[in-house]
Amino acid sequence: MTKKKLFVKSFGCQMNVYDSTRMIDTLVGVGYEESQSEHSADLIILNTCHIREKASEKIFSELGKLRVYKEGRHKEGLQTRIAVAGCVAQAEGGQIIKREKSVDLVIGPQNYHRLPDLLNRLDSETALVDTEFPAEEKFDFLPYPTEEKTRSRGISAFVTIQEGCDKFCAFCVVPYTRGAENSRPVEKIIEEIKNLAQSGVCELTLLGQNVNAYSGPNRVDQSVSLAGLIQLISEIPGIKRIRYMTSHPNDMQADLIAAHANQKALMPFLHLPVQSGSDHILAAMNRKHTAQDYLDLIKTIRTSNPDIALSSDFIVGFPGETEADFEATLELIRQVRFASSYYFKYSPRIGTPSADLTDQISETVMQSRFTRLQDLVEAQRREFNHSMKGKILEVLVEKKGKYEGQIMGKSPYMQPVHVRASDELIGQLIKVEITDISTNSLFGNIVDQAVL
Numbered sequence: 001m002t003k004k005k006l007f008v009k010s011f012g013c014q015m016n017v018y019d020s021t022r023m024i025d026t027l028v029g030v031g032y033e034e035s036q037s038e039h040s041a042d043l044i045i046l047n048t049c050h051i052r053e054k055a056s057e058k059i060f061s062e063l064g065k066l067r068v069y070k071e072g073r074h075k076e077g078l079q080t081r082i083a084v085a086g087c088v089a090q091a092e093g094g095q096i097i098k099r100e101k102s103v104d105l106v107i108g109p110q111n112y113h114r115l116p117d118l119l120n121r122l123d124s125e126t127a128l129v130d131t132e133f134p135a136e137e138k139f140d141f142l143p144y145p146t147e148e149k150t151r152s153r154g155i156s157a158f159v160t161i162q163e164g165c166d167k168f169c170a171f172c173v174v175p176y177t178r179g180a181e182n183s184r185p186v187e188k189i190i191e192e193i194k195n196l197a198q199s200g201v202c203e204l205t206l207l208g209q210n211v212n213a214y215s216g217p218n219r220v221d222q223s224v225s226l227a228g229l230i231q232l233i234s235e236i237p238g239i240k241r242i243r244y245m246t247s248h249p250n251d252m253q254a255d256l257i258a259a260h261a262n263q264k265a266l267m268p269f270l271h272l273p274v275q276s277g278s279d280h281i282l283a284a285m286n287r288k289h290t291a292q293d294y295l296d297l298i299k300t301i302r303t304s305n306p307d308i309a310l311s312s313d314f315i316v317g318f319p320g321e322t323e324a325d326f327e328a329t330l331e332l333i334r335q336v337r338f339a340s341s342y343y344f345k346y347s348p349r350i351g352t353p354s355a356d357l358t359d360q361i362s363e364t365v366m367q368s369r370f371t372r373l374q375d376l377v378e379a380q381r382r383e384f385n386h387s388m389k390g391k392i393l394e395v396l397v398e399k400k401g402k403y404e405g406q407i408m409g410k411s412p413y414m415q416p417v418h419v420r421a422s423d424e425l426i427g428q429l430i431k432v433e434i435t436d437i438s439t440n441s442l443f444g445n446i447v448d449q450a451v452l
Contacts, residue, residue, distance in 0.1 A: 008034075025144065044367040045085055046062060046084050062101070081104045085108075086109055109178060154398060155396070161206045170286045194234055236263040249273075250288055260301065271311045314373060341380075358448065385415060417441070
């Protein structure tokens, strides 16, 4: 019997990438076969993100294209199912089906373990919507990938350890689409990571909407912090590097700061969103910290580990932002000096408190501020990259490079590093002296006896 083909397209954050792989693993386990293109798929899942600007519009544009594909296959006597998953699905629910009739299934991020049953029900029912927050833990039902599948995905992997958020920032839909903060049990996470390590994974990124609020139970129902979890993960044979994101400044506890100084496997690169440098805007955003709180925290972190590099998130043009507020943000960036940053123009999300504010910023002003902020953070990124020249960095080799005889890996600071060497080094930590810098990458030579 020919297997049905499955294509999953993921939008937005790394957690969606992780969720997509778990959906694929679940459906492969019940007879589907993964396809690399929607143009040969019997089931297409759009795993959506509500964080980015105009997220819903982008999804409906995609659905319009898929409707044409579905209608064309129908004329050939072939059935195509279209599912919308993720945060847009959770936020808009049945409205998606009302607006786009080609959609067969809308499923929220807490319900992916129900996919096989929901797809079976579609054989006898019309379009389905499942956006309830279930009582059962979805991770208890999602299967692990096969060793072959894990190896095909490379030596780095994402692992979700925490979902949801209790912060209720005024601009953010996460508390409404992902629910309250929920930390996975330590034992379940360790089991998953051991399976990954046995299949060749040696670098992990621990994921959560508010990952440094992690507080998962261990076997005796004691609460374990993120720092404690990182310590346990570092003891798993084969795990060489650990990263985590995304964090909130108010949950950056002393033991986690100490881990950045004392835990060799924990990379010296911290993504710590601040969003604004203005206390007025931070209060309007309901961030519950001031710009000085953030600067004091950065000072503590850098005192603990002077080699740490930082990245952040910034929202430009939040309602009520004055020129003075924006200048305060630029000043914070100048003081911190980030290795990289993500930055976005504010756009309202339906259902969030800021969507109802009347003092919206004009597109012209917003774009001007966005360009100025972009120029500053990109200049800092280039400066940080160029500071690597002449240094010897540990590089984890991930794959073959673009050219014959070239390999590519990542520095501790997430920079792509290109080296002329054998691909037998994939999966190894090597020492590389950086000799050249391009716009986005570093280039170098392996130093003597460099395999670590």
